[in-house]
Amino acid sequence: MAQTAPNTAIPPATHATGSNTGPLVIVTILFFMWGLLTSLNDVLIPHLKAIYTLSYVQAMLVQFCFFGAYFIVSVPAGALIRRVGYQKGAVTGLLIAAAGCALFYPASKSGYGLFLFAFFVLASGITILQVAANPYVTVLGPASTASSRLTLTQAFNSLGTTIAPYVGGILILSGAAVGADRLAAMNASELAAYRAHEAASVQGPYLALAAALAILAVLFALARLPKIEHGEETTAAASGKASALAYRHLVLGAVAIFLYVGGEVSIGSFLVNFLGEQQIAGLAPAVAAGYVSVYWGGALVGRFIGFAVMRYVSPGKSLAFNSLVAIVLVLTGIFGKGALAMWAILAVGLFNSIMFPTIFSMAVHGLGRHTGQGSGILCMAIVGGAIVPFVQGALADAIGLQTSFFIPAACYAFILYFGLKYARLHLEVSAPA
Known part of the structure; x- marks a missing residue:
C-alpha cells in the first residue's frame, strides 16, 4: 500500500x-x-x-x-x-x-x-x-x-x-x-x-x-x-552535487520504492481472484475479501516486529532478508496448490512490513540539502502502484493469474539487490511507518 x-x-x-x-x-x-x-x-x-x-x-x-x-x-x-x-x-x-x-x-x-x-x-x-x-x-x-x-x-x-x-x-x-x-x-x-x-x-x-x-x-x-x-533548508552533509539524482543510492532507492509499492499493491489487487481459483481455495468473493485483511494485517504486525529487530540488525540486511523470504513465498504461491499456495501469498504481507520505510530511509541517507528533493522523487515513485498491477493484469490475461505472480516476485528481486548492495549501511532506527 x-x-x-x-x-x-x-x-x-x-x-x-x-x-x-x-x-x-x-x-x-x-x-x-x-x-x-x-x-x-x-x-x-x-x-x-x-x-x-x-x-x-x-x-x-x-x-x-x-x-x-x-x-x-x-x-x-x-x-x-x-x-x-x-x-x-x-x-x-x-x-x-x-x-x-x-x-x-x-x-x-x-x-x-x-x-x-x-x-x-x-x-x-x-x-x-x-x-x-x-x-x-x-x-x-x-x-x-x-x-x-x-x-x-x-x-x-x-x-x-x-x-x-x-x-x-x-x-x-x-x-x-x-x-x-x-x-x-x-x-x-x-x-x-x-x-x-x-x-x-x-x-x-x-x-x-x-x-x-x-x-x-x-x-x-x-x-x-x-x-x-x-x-532555512538544512545544509548538513551537503556536497557539491547539484541534484539529488546525482546520488546513485537515491536513484536505486526510487526504483525500489516504485517496485515495492507496485508489488505490494498488485498482490492485494489480485488476492480475491487468486483465492477464488479452484486449484487454490475456490473461495467466494465475500469470503476471500476477509483473507485480504489477513494480508494487510500481517504488515501491521510485521512493522512492530521489524522495529524491534532493526535495533540490532542493519536496515540493508533486514531489507534483504525480508525480500528474499517474500520471493520464496511468492514462488510457492506460483508453483503450489491449495492451502500451501494460499497461505504463502497471504504471508507476504508480514514481510512487506518494513520495506517502504527502510528503502525510503536508506535512499535519503546522506543527501543533506538535497533531502527535500530526494523525498519528493521517492514519493512520486509511488506511481509503481499504478504501473505494476497493470503489467501483471496483462500477463494474467495472457498466461493465467497464478503464473502472473512472477511480476511481484521480480519486484522483490530488485529490492533484494538494493538491500544487499547497501547491507552495511547503518541508520538511526525510527518508528515503524
Whole structure:
C-alpha cells in the first residue's frame, strides 16, 4: 500500500496553547481513513471486474487511475500547501476526497469510466492529505515523544488497511456472483439491469465515507492546530552535487520504492481472484475479501516486529532478508496448490512490513540539502502502484493469474539487490511507518 513517508525534514512549528489531544485524534483519524480508502480498492476491483465483465488488465485500470494520481498531483499538492498552508491544505484534501467518494453514486448509475474518474479524484484528495497532514504528527506535542506519536498514527493507518477488505466484503461482495455463461445469456436490458443492481452496492458505503470525510474537513477547519513555518533548508552533509539524482543510492532507492509499492499493491489487487481459483481455495468473493485483511494485517504486525529487530540488525540486511523470504513465498504461491499456495501469498504481507520505510530511509541517507528533493522523487515513485498491477493484469490475461505472480516476485528481486548492495549501511532506527 502506498505509505506515508518517514519525516525527513519537518519544518518547525509554533505550538498552539492548550491540549493537543483533540487535534491529534483528528489527525490520527485521517491516517485511518486513507488506509481504509486505499485498501477498499482490493474489494472493488473483483467486484467491478465481475459486473462489467472486464479482463484483468482492464480491471487494473482502477489502480492505474488511483496511484497515477500520486504521480500527477504530488507536485501541485506541494505548491498548494505552500500557498494556503498545511491546515487549509488538509481541509482541501478532505473535501476533494469526499467529492471522489460521492462520485461513486452517479458512477454506479453510469459505467466503468466514471468509476475510474472517481478513483482518480479520491486519490488526488488523499495525496494532498498526505502532503498536508504528515507534519502535524511530529508537532502535536514535545519532540521527545514524536516517535511514539508517529507509531500511533501509522498503526491506525495500517488498521484501516486491515479492516477495510473485511468490511467491504460484507457490504459490497455479499451478493451471489453470476457466472460468465449466465451473463452471456442475458439480453441488453437484462444485462443493464443486473449491472445497475450490482453497482448499487457501492452507493451506501461510499456515500457514508463521503459524509465522514466532509465532517472531518469541518473538524479540521475548526481545530486549533500548530502553525507550521518553513525554516532555512538544512545544509548538513551537503556536497557539491547539484541534484539529488546525482546520488546513485537515491536513484536505486526510487526504483525500489516504485517496485515495492507496485508489488505490494498488485498482490492485494489480485488476492480475491487468486483465492477464488479452484486449484487454490475456490473461495467466494465475500469470503476471500476477509483473507485480504489477513494480508494487510500481517504488515501491521510485521512493522512492530521489524522495529524491534532493526535495533540490532542493519536496515540493508533486514531489507534483504525480508525480500528474499517474500520471493520464496511468492514462488510457492506460483508453483503450489491449495492451502500451501494460499497461505504463502497471504504471508507476504508480514514481510512487506518494513520495506517502504527502510528503502525510503536508506535512499535519503546522506543527501543533506538535497533531502527535500530526494523525498519528493521517492514519493512520486509511488506511481509503481499504478504501473505494476497493470503489467501483471496483462500477463494474467495472457498466461493465467497464478503464473502472473512472477511480476511481484521480480519486484522483490530488485529490492533484494538494493538491500544487499547497501547491507552495511547503518541508520538511526525510527518508528515503524
